[in-house]
Amino acid sequence: MRPVAALLSLSLLVVAGCAPAGSEPAAAPPTDRQWPAFEQRAAEVADAWRPGPQWRDGYVPLQEPTVLAGDPGFSPDTLTAFQAGWYRDQIPLPADRPGDGTIRFPGGTLTVPLASAEEAYRQLDQGDPPTCDGRPKDPATPPPAQPSGPDAPMSSTPGSACIPLTVTGVELGSVPIRTSRGEAEVPAWLFTIDELTARVARLAVAPTAVGAVPQPTAPAAPLPAEVVGAQDLRAVDGATLTVRLGVGACDTGITPLVLERDDLVVVGGGVTRSTGPCPDVLKIEPVTVTLRAPLGARPVLDVNTGLPLRITPF
Structure with a gap:
């Protein structure tokens, strides 16, 4: 058919709402x-x-390579930092590539090479946030005192982010990702972020094993x-x-x-x-x-x- x-x-x-008494019946869709x-x-x-054979037999992700492993508990500042890719690392990041990993699809598995934690972090980190008046880039530094009175300067816009997300840990794990072969468990580097309640995952599959849409x-x-x-x-x-x-x-x-x-x-x-x-x-x-x-x-x-x-x- x-x-x-x-x-x-x-x-x-x-x-949708309830129609008041006596009103005409709603028109059929x-x-x-x-x-x-x-x-x-x-x-x-x-x-x-x-689609070609790679769509059916390879690995073609249909999500962004940076995902959240849970509810992050975003504030306006941390959401902006996450969307912009502002991070600072407070730990040594392993530069050695691990052994091959396994992607688990609903109908089978695929062995793929993996990137190192250092490579994943370089892809995750998109630069530094701008400096906002009265708010330091370093979260550990208290903001300077602001003058008061009618001649005081305007403060920065509420909700504007001036701080990066602080990476305090990393480990290799996996996250569910939508792919051309359905939802799959894909190897990922899981970064612990001091300001968030969930880890930020960066997919760990090496670029050479990622198929194009x-x-x-x-x-x-x-x-x-x-x-x-x-x-x-x-x-x-x-x-x-x-x-x-x-x-x-x-x-x-x-x-x-x-x-x-x-x-x-x-x-x-x-x-x-x-x-x-x-x-x-x-x-x-x-x-x-x-x-x-x-x-x-x-x-x-x-x-x-x-x-x-x-x-x-x-």
Whole structure:
């Protein structure tokens, strides 16, 4: 049977409520046939998906290489530091590469070379934070006293981070990562951070063993005007996907859309475009979609580019 695009649950930003007594019943949700442009585009994307053998037999991660091993207990400052990659090491970092590691997929294992802790830290650390007035970069140093009164200088913006995250320990372990072959346990260097309640993991697989995401051939025609593409995945929970759509600043009627096949899923959205003047600004809209079956190892493809989406939790 030819698969069709299913119209799914509304955006995360919409909250259902109870209708007042005497009100008209809510209109039935539109059917997938009201979005034929998405259906046709999604089918073209699905038909063009032809990944190579590395997608099926190798290691192709579909998440960022830096992940959290638990709830970090972020403050505004530490969240900013984590997102920017600001770290300082307070321990010696082993420079020797360990022996080969094992990636454990749902359907098998793969032996891969590993990077050293020192190499992982160099990839993790993206530089130093800027200096903020009245707040030192060294957390152990108390901030200088600030003058008071009407002529006192303005302080730094609340929540702006001026300190790096302090690395106080490291060990080799593993973390669950979404890959082209489903969720796998992947070797990772686990860094203990003084300011966080969870360790920061940097995937330890050597770059030579990391496969590239396939570059599919997108449909030749431009994206239909009433259809928008997906930017990334925020989360996968069984059959529930949290997807971020890229919509226009004045778009309304934002509706998540999905084409589900046995071997892949294509996601996007339908919108009503504004007919009046509107800023040319991309707005990120989070939505949820619920599949007929758990996602498993199936890739989630963007209806615009045909690319498989990666999980980016922040």
